[in-house]
Amino acid sequence: MSPAQQLLQALQDEETVLLERRFDALVEIQRRKDELLSAMEQVDDLATLEHIRAQAGRNERLMSAALTAIRGLKTRFANMGQGQGTVGYARDGSMMGVENENPNRRV
Numbered sequence: 001m002s003p004a005q006q007l008l009q010a011l012q013d014e015e016t017v018l019l020e021r022r023f024d025a026l027v028e029i030q031r032r033k034d035e036l037l038s039a040m041e042q043v044d045d046l047a048t049l050e051h052i053r054a055q056a057g058r059n060e061r062l063m064s065a066a067l068t069a070i071r072g073l074k075t076r077f078a079n080m081g082q083g084q085g086t087v088g089y090a091r092d093g094s095m096m097g098v099e100n101e102n103p104n105r106r107v
Contacts, residue, residue: 004043004052007036011055018062 001009010032017025043049090096 002043002045002048003036003039004045004048007033007040008048008052008055010036011052011059014059015055015062018059018066021066023066 010029014026014029014033017023017029088096
């Protein structure tokens with residue numbers, strides 16, 4: 001298998017890891033990708049290069065979505081217990097909120 005094909009496989013593995021939310025595995029995949037990129041001199045197979053470009057773009061969008069979700073969770077956790085409402089989304093994608101009462105408040 002050529003370095004370009006191995007890189008494509010590493011990118012596909014990265015997509016699987018992102019979809020399965022196994023973020024701890026990304027470090028090893030990045031190491032593999034770095035090694036393979038260093039090993040690639042010149043690739044004449046334009047179809048393989050296009051597959052690599054497309055796969056890298058998909059992975060970039062998945063990583064961006066994961067980071068957005070993580071930032072949102074961080075904000076939600078920071079707001080817990082501060083009397084702020086919980087935010088969720090309806091089926092149509094519109095944001096909806098529910099006011100939380102302080103869970104530490106005794107009645």
